[in-house]
Amino acid sequence: MTAPTLTFPKGYQSAALAAGIKPSGRTDLSCVVSSVPCTWAFAGTRSTTAAACVTRNRDLYAAGQGVRALVVNAGIANAATGTQGARDNADMADALGGIMNTRTHEVLTASTGIIGHLLPMDRLLSGLEHLPDDMTTSVPPFAAAIMTTDTRPKTAHATLSTGAVIVGTAKGSGMIHPDMATMFAFAFTDARVDQDALRAAFPAIVNRTFNAVTVDGDTSTNDMAIALANGLAGDVPLPEFLEALEGVMRDLARQIAADGEGATKLLTVRVTGALTEQEALAAARTCCVSPLLKSAVHGNDPNWGRVIMAVGRSGANVNVEAMTVSVQGTPVFAGKPLAYDAASVSASMKADEVTFEVNLGVGGAHGEAWGCDLSGEYVVINSEYTT
Numbered sequence: 001m002t003a004p005t006l007t008f009p010k011g012y013q014s015a016a017l018a019a020g021i022k023p024s025g026r027t028d029l030s031c032v033v034s035s036v037p038c039t040w041a042f043a044g045t046r047s048t049t050a051a052a053c054v055t056r057n058r059d060l061y062a063a064g065q066g067v068r069a070l071v072v073n074a075g076i077a078n079a080a081t082g083t084q085g086a087r088d089n090a091d092m093a094d095a096l097g098g099i100m101n102t103r104t105h106e107v108l109t110a111s112t113g114i115i116g117h118l119l120p121m122d123r124l125l126s127g128l129e130h131l132p133d134d135m136t137t138s139v140p141p142f143a144a145a146i147m148t149t150d151t152r153p154k155t156a157h158a159t160l161s162t163g164a165v166i167v168g169t170a171k172g173s174g175m176i177h178p179d180m181a182t183m184f185a186f187a188f189t190d191a192r193v194d195q196d197a198l199r200a201a202f203p204a205i206v207n208r209t210f211n212a213v214t215v216d217g218d219t220s221t222n223d224m225a226i227a228l229a230n231g232l233a234g235d236v237p238l239p240e241f242l243e244a245l246e247g248v249m250r251d252l253a254r255q256i257a258a259d260g261e262g263a264t265k266l267l268t269v270r271v272t273g274a275l276t277e278q279e280a281l282a283a284a285r286t287c288c289v290s291p292l293l294k295s296a297v298h299g300n301d302p303n304w305g306r307v308i309m310a311v312g313r314s315g316a317n318v319n320v321e322a323m324t325v326s327v328q329g330t331p332v333f334a335g336k337p338l339a340y341d342a343a344s345v346s347a348s349m350k351a352d353e354v355t356f357e358v359n360l361g362v363g364g365a366h367g368e369a370w371g372c373d374l375s376g377e378y379v380v381i382n383s384e385y386t387t
Contacts, residue, residue: 302349
C-alpha cells in the first residue's frame with residue numbers, strides 16, 4: 001500500500017488525461033516514459049482470443065530490445081477487432097513514440113474495457129498530443145487513469161538497500177482469473193537489472209502472485225504484467241531485487257482480489273503439505289474461485305465442506321486422513337470433522353479478510369491464493385456493464 005505522494009523512480013515521468021474514451025468522462029488515457037531505454041519482462045494472457053496489445057507486446061518481447069514507454073487506454077479493450085484493431089493499436093504506439101521522441105518499437109501498449117469495439121482513434125490521437133502538457137513524476141494520476149470498474153487505485157512500492165526503488169500499480173476488479181501470466185500490473189524501477197536474469201525469474205514470480213488471484217473465474221483477453229528497469233540507480237543484489245519485486249506484486253495481487261466487483265471482503269486460502277508448489281497453488285486458487293465457497297464467505301458461513309469439495313476438484317494430490325482445515329484460525333477438520341463453536345467462527349468471518357488454511361497431508365510444498373466473496377452486487381455490476 002502507499003501514500004498519495006508516491007512518485008515514480010528516477011528517470012520516469014507519466015501523464016494522464018480524459019480523452020473521451022470512457023463515457024463517464026474520467027481520465028482514460030495515460031503513459032509512462034523513461035528517459036533511457038529499459039530492460040523489461042512481460043507476461044501476457046494465454047487466452048486464444050488475446051487483444052492486439054498483448055500480441056504486439058509479445059512480439060516485441062521476443063525481439064529482445066529495450067523499451068522506453070508504455071501507453072494505456074482504459075475504456076476499449078480493442079479485442080476481437082481484426083486487422084483494423086491491430087492497425088489502431090500500432091498507430092497508438094507510433095503516435096506516442098513521435099510525441100515523446102522515442103522509436104515505435106520502444107513503446108508498449110495496453111488497452112482495457114469493452115471487447116469488440118474499435119478504438120475511437122480521433123479522440124485517442126488528439127488526447128495523445130496533449131499528454132506532454134501534463135507530465136509528472138506523481139504515481140496516483142496514472143494509477144487512477146488505468147482503472148475501469150475498480151473502486152480504487154492500486155499501488156505498492158519498495159525501497160532497496162542501495163536506494164533503488166520499485167513502484168508498482170495495477171488495475172483489475174472483474175473478469176479476473178489470470179492465465180499468463182481486464183488485469184494490468186506494471187512495475188517500474190530505477191535499479192539496474194540484467195534482462196536475462198529478470199526474464200528468467202519473472203514467470204515464477206507472476207505465477208505466485210497475479211496467477212494466484214481470482215475474482216470470478218473469467219480470464220481476460222487483455223491480461224498482462226510488465227516490469228521495466230531503467231538502471232539509473234545502479235546495480236542491486238539480484239536476490240534482494242527479485243524478493244522486493246515479488247513483494248510489490250503480491251501486494252498488488254491482494255489489492256486486486258480485495259477490490260473484486262461487488263466484494264465486501266478479501267478471501268485468502270493458504271495451502272501447505274502439498275506435493276508441489278504448482279499443486280498447492282491449484283488447490284488454493286480453486287478454493288478462491290468456487291462460487292459456493294465465495295457465497296459462504298459472503299454469508300459468514302463456516303461451511304468447510306466447500307473447501308474439501310474445491311480442493312478435491314483442483315487436481316492436487318490429497319491424503320484425506322492427514323488433511324486439515326482451519327477457518328480464521330479455528331481447526332474444523334483433521335481427517336474427520338472436529339467440534340467447534342460455529343457461531344463464534346461465523347462471527348470471526350465478518351472481518352475484512354477471511355482466511356482458510358488447508359494442509360493436504362502429502363508433502364512439503366505450499367502456496368497461497370486470493371479472491372473475494374460473491375455478493376449480489378457482482379451480478380448488478382455485470383448485468384449493466386455495457387448499458
